[in-house]
Ligand SMILES: Nc1ncnc2c1ncn2[C@@H]1O[C@H](COP(=O)(O)OP(=O)(O)OP(=O)(O)O)[C@@H](O)[C@H]1O
């Protein structure tokens with residue numbers, strides 16, 4: 001649905017993105033991640049046909065964003081990063097304008113506008129001036145104008161920024177409900193959100209793609225080991241050596257270790273659960289086992305590892 | 316071409332903010348004042364005319380009131396002041412607030428966006444001119460009105476306004492600051508105003524070219540109640556050129572860079 005190939009964009013001397021390639025399958029929700037200034041918004045602006053790339057191609061819904069811009073724009077809903085809206089218009093007339101510009105017929109317009117207002121939970125502010133709405137509500141109006149007209153592809157630049165936790169959950173489930181019927185690419189800095197909402201991620205850093213794929217695959221790729229966190233009261237050297245000797249364990253790292261007790265992270269090959277052996281070891285040695293739990297690898301850790309480079313990632 | 320929704324939106328924006336009201340108010344009040352002055356002079360003259368039938372024949376409303384009303388120095392200044400205010404918002408404000416980014420990613424051609432906005436400015440201008448018809452209506456009671464001459468006058472004003480607004484639209488499309496847009500418009504209009512002054516000193520072919528571009532030169536025949544084809548062509552060309560440049564400046568963003 002979205003195919004990006006070797007996209008490069010220069011702002012004068014600054015190269016914002018370089019040789020960016022990725023693709024998004026129909027019906028998929030993909031998270032577009034990267035630190036500040038990585039080039040997310042730049043890429044999305046190109047996808048939304050706001051500006052052309054310096055080189056490379058991008059196709060959305062089968063059409064080239066540069067050569068067939070109008071065809072692409074008929075099929076996308078776009079929410080720019082800072083949610084630009086007309087502060088002097090009221091919510092309902094504004095959405096009516098958007099629907100009309102997107103080619104929704106007069107007969108259908110009222111119903112469609114009412115429908116998106118309901119979905120984005122803004123029905124009760126429909127008569128208010130947009131400029132007087134709170135940030136969160138403006139964000140929802142922005143989202144409403146994007147999904148208006150039922151576009152095949154949604155390009156959402158930080159759709160949940162500035163929302164309160166309750167709103168975030170609501171907007172998240174709204175975005176989730178779009179899966180299947182719509183293809184969504186969304187950028188965000190809230191990584192747990194991505195794990196909850198997205199099927200896959202594309203991570204960009206300093207203008208280049210550094211990782212992409214389903215989250216699980218990325219976790220396997222960047223964290224080939226499963227981790228267990230252990231707290232044991234016992235002679236630290238012996239504990240360390242004992243755990244290291246368990247078959248399958250590739251590393252034992254102390255988190256906080258004193259002579260008589262310590263907290264460790266034990267890494268073993270993925271798919272190998274060493275908790276039973278650690279327990280057995282502790283009881284055999286008469287060490288007191290205070291805690292034993294599996295540590296899941298979060299997207300956050302993957303992100304940090306990919307973006308910051310290995311050396312900066314502590315256990 | 317989805318010009319209509321853009322046009323409606325622009326009209327809504329004019330009238331939900333105080334801009335349009337302010338323009339209309341300033342224009343009507345100031346013009347009302349001028350009208351009062353012109354008309355009282357006219358009334359005085361007609362009084363004298365009653366006593367002198369030869370002179371009365373010479374007097375008519377469009378010559379004596381309406382044309383001086385629009386073409387005295389003060390109302391020309393008022394025009395030069397108000398026209399940039401009508402157009403300064405069109406693109407500059409959308410650029411500044413970022414709404415242009417959203418607008419231009421909707422399935423509308425740049426040309427339709429431009430047309431919708433320009434027509435909205437033109438419509439506001441027409442409303443502005445239309446309000447002065449109140450004065451015409453008032454005069455119908457007091458004097459004979461030649462509708463032909465009046466029509467010519469209004470058509471000329473509309474054409475002139477169309478060109479000024481197109482220039483304003485262009486200025487608004489090149490900056491994200493409304494004030495700058497208004498200033499650019501003012502400078503361009505002023506430039507068109509004063510090139511005529513130099514035409515005499517330059518002389519020759521260049522002088523003729525300069526005087527060709529001079530707006531007062533063009534307005535001269537208008538103010539005399541003649542709608543010359545050359546003036547029509549001039550204003551239409553100026554409008555077309557300014558709109559063409561606006562379109563290019565909108566499209567510039569799509570050029571590969
Ligand atoms: N209009 C512009 N002119 C010049 N440079 C720009 C422009 N827009 C973006 N840049 C530069 O391009 C790079 C990428 O910016 P971009 O906005 O795409 O980052 P981002 O990933 O969206 O960041 P953030 O997470 O902060 O939104 C940055 O170095 C930025 O300074």
Ligand SMILES: [Mg+2]
Pocket residue numbers: 040041042081157
């Ligand atoms: Mg951004």
